[in-house]
Structure formats: C-alpha cells, structure tokens
Amino acid sequence: MRVVHLGLGAFHRAHQAWYTQRANDASDGEGWGIAAFTGRSPRAAEVLSAQDAVYTLVERGPGGDLAGVIQTVTSVADGGDVDRWRGAMADPAVAVLTLTVTEAGYRPPSGDLDADLERLRSGAGAFTAPGRIVDGLRARRNAGAGPLAVVSCDNLPHNGAVTSDAVSGLARRLDPALAAWIDAEISFVSTMVDRITPATTDADRETVLRLTGVDDAAPVVTEPFSEWVLSGAFPAGRPGWEAGGAQFVDDVEPFERRKLWLLNAGHSLLAYLGLLRGHATVAEAMADEQCSTALEALWQEARTELPFDDAAVDAALAALRDRFTNARIEHRLAQIATDGSQKLGPRILDPARSRLHAGREPGAAQAGVIAAWILHLLGDRSADPGAEALTARLRQHPDDDAALAAETVAELAPSGDLGSLPDLVREQLGALRATTTFLTTESLRGAH
Numbered sequence: 001m002r003v004v005h006l007g008l009g010a011f012h013r014a015h016q017a018w019y020t021q022r023a024n025d026a027s028d029g030e031g032w033g034i035a036a037f038t039g040r041s042p043r044a045a046e047v048l049s050a051q052d053a054v055y056t057l058v059e060r061g062p063g064g065d066l067a068g069v070i071q072t073v074t075s076v077a078d079g080g081d082v083d084r085w086r087g088a089m090a091d092p093a094v095a096v097l098t099l100t101v102t103e104a105g106y107r108p109p110s111g112d113l114d115a116d117l118e119r120l121r122s123g124a125g126a127f128t129a130p131g132r133i134v135d136g137l138r139a140r141r142n143a144g145a146g147p148l149a150v151v152s153c154d155n156l157p158h159n160g161a162v163t164s165d166a167v168s169g170l171a172r173r174l175d176p177a178l179a180a181w182i183d184a185e186i187s188f189v190s191t192m193v194d195r196i197t198p199a200t201t202d203a204d205r206e207t208v209l210r211l212t213g214v215d216d217a218a219p220v221v222t223e224p225f226s227e228w229v230l231s232g233a234f235p236a237g238r239p240g241w242e243a244g245g246a247q248f249v250d251d252v253e254p255f256e257r258r259k260l261w262l263l264n265a266g267h268s269l270l271a272y273l274g275l276l277r278g279h280a281t282v283a284e285a286m287a288d289e290q291c292s293t294a295l296e297a298l299w300q301e302a303r304t305e306l307p308f309d310d311a312a313v314d315a316a317l318a319a320l321r322d323r324f325t326n327a328r329i330e331h332r333l334a335q336i337a338t339d340g341s342q343k344l345g346p347r348i349l350d351p352a353r354s355r356l357h358a359g360r361e362p363g364a365a366q367a368g369v370i371a372a373w374i375l376h377l378l379g380d381r382s383a384d385p386g387a388e389a390l391t392a393r394l395r396q397h398p399d400d401d402a403a404l405a406a407e408t409v410a411e412l413a414p415s416g417d418l419g420s421l422p423d424l425v426r427e428q429l430g431a432l433r434a435t436t437t438f439l440t441t442e443s444l445r446g447a448h
Contacts, residue, residue, distance in 0.1 A: 001032050001093055001094075001095050001236075001237060001239075002033050002034070002088075002094045002095070003016075003032055003033070003034045003035070003095070003096045003239070004034070004036075004088045004094050004096070004097045005017075005034050005035070005036040005037065005098045005100070006039060006079060006097065006098075006099050006100075006129065007037075007038070007039040007079075007099055007101040007129075008037060008044045008045060008048075008073075008076060008079075009038075009044060010198075010199060011100055011193075011195070011197045012036070012098070012100045013055065013057070013073065014057060014220045014226075015100075015153065015193055015195050015226065016098050016100075016153055016228075017070050017073055018070060018226070018244065019228060019239070019243075019244040019246055020032055020034060020239050020241070021070050021071065021072045021244075022244030022245075023239040023240040023241050023242075023244065024072060025243070026243035027243075031072070032072065033072060033073075033075075034073045034098075035074060035075045035077070035088045035094075036075070036076050036077070037077050037078070037079040037081075037084075037085055038076075038077070038078055039079055039101050039102075039105065039129065042079075042080065044218070045076040047217050047218045048076045049076050050217065051217065053074060053075060053076045054069060054070070054071050054073075055069075055216055055219055056068070056212060056214065056216045056219040056220070057070050057219070057220050057221075057222065058204070058207065058208060058222070059223065060222065060223060060224075060328050061223070061224045061328070062326050062327075062328060065207060066224075070220075079132060080125060080127075082135070085132065085135070086136060086139035087139075089135075089136030089139050089140050090136075090139040090142070091145065092143070092145040092146055094145070095149065095234065095236035095237045095238060096148060096234065096236070096239075097133070097136070097148060097149070097150045098151045098153055099129065099133075099151065099153060099154065099163065100153050101129040102154060103154055103156055103342040104339050104342045104385075106129065106152075106154070106162050106166050107342070108128040108129070108130070112127065113130065115127070116131030117170065117173055117174060119131070120134065120135055120174050129166075130166040130167055130170045131170060133167050134170050134171050134174060134178070137167070137171070137178070137182055137186060138171075138175070146185070147187070148236050149187045149188075149189050149232065149234045149238065150163055150167070150187070151189040151191060151230070152189070152190070154193075156346065157256050157257070157260060157346050158253065159191065159256075160191070160231070164188035167182065167186075167188075168182055168183065185235075187232055187234065189231065189233070190230070190232055190252045191228060191231070191252060192227070192228070192258075193227070193228055194225070194228070194263065195222055195226040196222065196225070196282075196329055196331055197223075198222075198330055198335065199332065199335060200220060200221060201330070205217065205219060221329075222329075223323060223326060223329050225323055226244070227259075228245070229246070229249055229252050230246060230249070230252065231251060254306070257306060257307070257350075257351075258306055258308060258313075258316060260347050260350070261302040261306065261351045262299060262302060262306075262313075262316060262317065264346075264347045265298060265348055266299065266320065266324070267282065268340065268343060268344060268348065268369055269291075269294060269295055269298050269365070269369045270285040270286065270291055270324070270333065270336070271285075272337060272340070272369060272372035273285070273290070273294060273372045274288065274333045275333050275337060276372055276375055276376065276432065277436055279291070280332060280334075281330050281332060282329075282333065283324065283325055283327035283329070283330075283331075284327075290435065295324075295365075297365035298363070298365035298368075299317055300363075300365075301355065301362075301363030301364075301365055301366055302351045303317075304355070304360070305355060305358070334383075337382075337383070338383045339383070339384050339385075340376070340384055340387065341387040341390070341411075341412070342386055344369065344370065344412060345413075348366050349412060349413055349418065349421075351366065353418065356417070361419065361420055361424075362420060362421045362424060364424055364428065366421075367421055367427070368428040368431075368432070370409065370421070370425045371425050371431075371432055372428075374394065374408050374425070374429060375432060375433075377391045377394055378391075378394060378395060390407070390411045394407065401433075404426075405422045405423070406422045406426075408425065409422045
C-alpha cells in the first residue's frame, strides 16, 4: 500500500515519514511507501532523487545527536509534474494523501483559485494546493480507484474541515458530479502535529557526515520530542502509526487548542519580540528575560481557556520550556515569523476570543504579540504576502500607535469582536518602543 504526500519538506520528512518508518519497522507484513511531491519549489525533489529518496534523520537532544535512516519515501517528484501527480493519485494501491502545504496553502488568493479553475477546465495542471488535490481526485475518480483519506498535517484548527471546504468548494465550481463523488468517497482527517524541525544547514550536513560517514545532501535535523493526534476515517486503510506513538481520538480539537495556544502562540511571541530585540533563535530569545517573562504571561492567559486539568497543562508547559531552551536546536525566529497574517488568528486571536466569551478581557501578552508583529511589518525583515496591503497602509503613519493598533486588529478580525484588544495593542506598542531601545521610528522609516 502507498501514501501520496503533497508538500515535500523537512517537517514531513521528520514527522509523517518518520512515523511511517516506525510503523514499517514494527510490522510483520508489507511496508508502506510514500510518493512525495513538492509544493512550491522542485528543489527538494531534485536533491532527494539523487540519493534514491533515502536520507538521514538526526534527533538533536541537549546531550547529543542520534542519527537514523529513513527509507519510507519511495519516490519524489515536482508537484508541478501533472502526469506523475495524476498517476499517483489514480493508483488503487494508494490509501492516504497527506499534506504539509503551510497554513497559507489552504486559503490561496481568490484570483489564484480562479486561474486554477480555468486550468482544470482546460485539462492543464493546477498551481494551488486545493487545485492540485481536486485534479488528483478527479484522476482517481476517472480511474475507478476507490476511496482514500486526505490527512492535513498543518497547524490549522479543524484542518480536516478546512481542507474539505477548500477542496469541495473548488470541485463544485469545476464539476458538481465530482464534488458529489468526493463527498461520498473521500474522508478528511483532522490532526494535531508537533515536532520542531529547523531548516537544515551546511553544518548539519557536516555533522551527518561525521556521525555516519555518509555524504547526505538532504538530512533532516529535529528534536527528540514528537506528537501526532488524528481523528477521522481511513476507508482504504493506513499505516500503523501507533508504533511511533500516534494517537487516534474521537475529537482532536482540544489537542489542537493546546498546541496552537501554547506552543505555536509561544513561537510567534518569541519570533516577533525576539527579532525586535536582536535574537536569531528560539533558545536565544528564551535566554532574554523580557522575552521569557512575556512568554510566561502569554501562557497564563491561555491556560484558563484549555479543556485540560492543571496537572496536564503544567506538564505540557514544562515540556515546552525544555524544548524551547534546547540551544542545540537552532530554530530560526525568521522562519517562524513568516506569514503572521495567517498564523496569528488561530494562535493569538482565538484564545483572546475565548477569554472574552468567558467574561475575561484579552490579555496584555496576547496584545503584545500583535504589537510586536506590527513593528515587525514596519521593519525590513517581514515575509508575509498576505500582509502586503496592510503593511503599505501602516507605513503611511508609523508613529500613530492608536491607528496602527486599530487598523491591524480590524484587518485580522473584521468582525470587530475582540473588545478592548485594540486599546491593549496600542499600550503594548508604546511599551515596546520604550523597552526595545535600538528600534527607533527612524530605523523603521529607513527600512524602506
């Protein structure tokens, strides 16, 4: 049996491919292979194909490195290779399609979806993730290859439902009969995934050569910790991912909230505040008292909204402190800071809404993340296509904290349901300008 994966990158190779390797190692029967396709760039496929898609995974703990070989990726290809993509998706031996296309991949601009719709109508390949999935499912239906499970592995709440909505919506516009087939034959599984996986560096490749004697051009370095919680049906079967510790539950939503509101929200705080204070990695930011104090305050604001008892939350936070202070995992803040316009809603605004619904005000630390993001957008290191229009507007009045706060919160939450959050963001902007002394209005203006 086979898995098809869209979004070949380091996280997939450290997480889903690793779990599948563990499943195969524990199985007495035939193992599962992964046909992996790239998302935005074909580069990963080019590098991996040169070494038969076999690569080294290094688990980097505080005390040392442990290297292992991952052999479950059996083929790699450019996601833009239409014939190979359709052929893989039409294979009746394929039972699962997994996805790591980033948060933004599920909600591409409407113009991109419109363009994909025209390409699909003409028989050409699609560019967006929803478009490629629809194209692949159409090929599967036409081949009579049967049902499968689509499994999102990105940091989105209700990611299975988000995937279903994106795919079914585009399919209905293309062919209502195809949409009906998808509704009847395809399941959409929701998951919570967790494993910190920084971008691989030349130093990592040198480490692998020293540890193994293998000149691996595409190793993956990750932390020892890993978690995967899944909820949904697998109508054509699946690997025995339990062998790697995966959990199958009736409702993944509480686990999503715990991860988004503690780990991911914490990462966003450390990224935006840490970059403003001149840090490069999560561990560096954790060593800065201003960053770590703000992080603890953010966690206290979120913990009251989680459906877990105090002991469970305390254990989760203790694990996060250990993981975030592991200086041997160089998790780059600039990598975490990308696409804040997509990430801050589920990570920061949703727990703030939960506080409001419970009769509490949004927290000052939650507002502080938004304030730090505003200053990040005003600087010269922002990588967020979804915030380009907002950034242009903010740069028209970089000194007016009230306007910056109001405009940003309105952009992130057009419904206007966040109570006093804009006022708190304004206050936090003033505090950040006062405490982050090297960040001046002149430097912000001079960035562009």
